[in-house]
Amino acid sequence: MKSIPLILPLMALPISGQAEKRGNVEMPQCPNVVFIYADDIGYGDLSCNGSKTINTPNVQRMATEGVRFTNAHSAAATSTPSRYAMLTGEYAWRREGTGIADGDAGMIIRPERYTLADMFRDAGYATGVVGKWHLGLGDEKGTQDWNQRLSPNPADIGFDYSYIMAATGDRVPCVFVENGAVVNLDPEDPIYVSYKQNFPGEPTGKKNPDLLVMHPSHGHNQSIVNGISRIGYMKGGKSALWKDDQIADELTNKAVSFIENHKDEPFFLYFATQDAHVPRVPNERFAGKSGMGPRGDVLLQFDWSVGEILSALKKNGLDKNTIIILSSDNGPVVDDGYKDQAVELLGEHKPGGPFRGGKYSSYEAGTRVPCILRWVDTVKPTVSDALVCQIDWFASFASLLGTDLPEGAAPDSENYLDTWLGKEAEGRPYxxxxxxxxxxxxxxxxxxxxxxxxxxxxxxxxxxxxxxxxxxxxxxxxxxxxxxxxxxxxxxxxxxxxxxxxxxxxxxxxxxxxx
The missing domain is CATH 3.30.1120.10 (Arylsulfatase, C-terminal domain)
Structure with a gap:
């Protein structure tokens, strides 16, 4: 239960009545909202931003049908703090413990915190998160029992449904977690996780490189899962382990299912893809297709995921009543820990576009990321040079919904709704x-x-x-x-x-x- 008192929208009905009507607005007229949040994809990685070396037609379609931003930023140059800021409306550097999270981190956004998902749920929306989480699970670091329902989990910060990777693809545990419980776990083969020491008899990338199908370039030499060594140590849970070349399919299918299951009510979906984070293991449909190795291949795979979401919306008659925002959690990185030929096969491709730096960096490529907002027949296709930031999605969508936020919520988020909708050329002053x-x-x-x-x-x-x-x-x-x-x-x-x-x-x- 949230400790922050809820302040309902002006003229709004009690929450129990909002499934049918909010104020004088019938809920079917309220737009659905989908965030497609890429991982480590840079400004120059997509053809809509001028890349001549990669073809991403589904993202290109979004760009031609919506507002493409040239000066949009994540709030940080790394994953956990940018996601924290986006969901809380608060700069992550204001809070200790919001740096890059280990796989056994406790929930970084605490249950008493009012979030973007809380705001949508209180406005009568079904809310879901599918994909990479990287914001911790359970109460405290290293105390999780992965064989029981984990609490707190995304349900405690506003998400009715969750199907997530516990942390990242390169960190253990390498399992999906649905509504707080590990998927496909055999109780006779429990999971054990440690970020301090290995379990007796378990191979590692450092000691057993002969077992690897992908070798680390730096770090990433601990427990081996699917022939790939990761960060952290893990034992057991064999039936629950994901297959790396199936991650995009699994997550995309879950995102599509969420859309289909909630097509008759307003919904908010936060779809956070694994692509193009390491380890990069594209599905066989995309392997070798880009000419730039696995990193280029998973960019094609990401574009496929975008296309599946667009198709699902159109198939279910939701195309014109859904706002889709596509962006990335931070800038690009080529070699982020594995020898996957990303550097050798990069060629003329420039993941950061014209910008200096990349992931981890203070320079522009660290936070200046791809960003498109599409709302068919409502938002006029255009290119915006306005300075905008993901931290403002919170206050901007609160304005769209006519919601007054509780005192203390989203302290750094500002309402730039007209800018996001392409109606206003000016963005943030800073x-x-x-x-x-x-x-x-x-x-x-x-x-x-x-x-x-x-x-x-x-x-x-x-x-x-x-x-x-x-x-x-x-x-x-x-x-x-x-x-x-x-x-x-x-x-x-x-x-x-x-x-x-x-x-x-x-x-x-x-x-x-x-x-």
């Missing part, structure tokens, strides 16, 4: 971005200031510039989109202004619009 070391930057769209921070300037493992520096950095993105020329010394007044505004936001005070 946005704070977070890299893997929790170093912060702030951008106005034109200027970007990266505050001095700790950490190496280059991540040698993944081959990405982090943006970490002991010196202040300032870039004029209108003149220097690739952030190649640090002009902090030439424009000390801009540095001072942006640094002051970043400090105001850190302190929780309201920042004034930039001049």
């Amino acid at each position: 946005l704070v971005e977070q890299n893997a070391q929790n170093n912060l930057s702030i951008t106005s769209g034109e200027w970007k200031y990266i505050e001095p921070g700790k950490g190496e300037p280059f991540n040698k493992n993944v081959g990405i510039e982090t943006g970490n520096s002991s010196l202040p950095q300032l870039y004029n993105l209108h003149k220097d989109l690739g952030e190649r020329k640090n002009v902090a010394e030439q424009y000390p007044d801009v540095v001072e202004e942006l640094a002051a505004r970043l400090l105001e936001i850190k302190d929780g005070r309201v920042a004034l619009p930039l001049k």
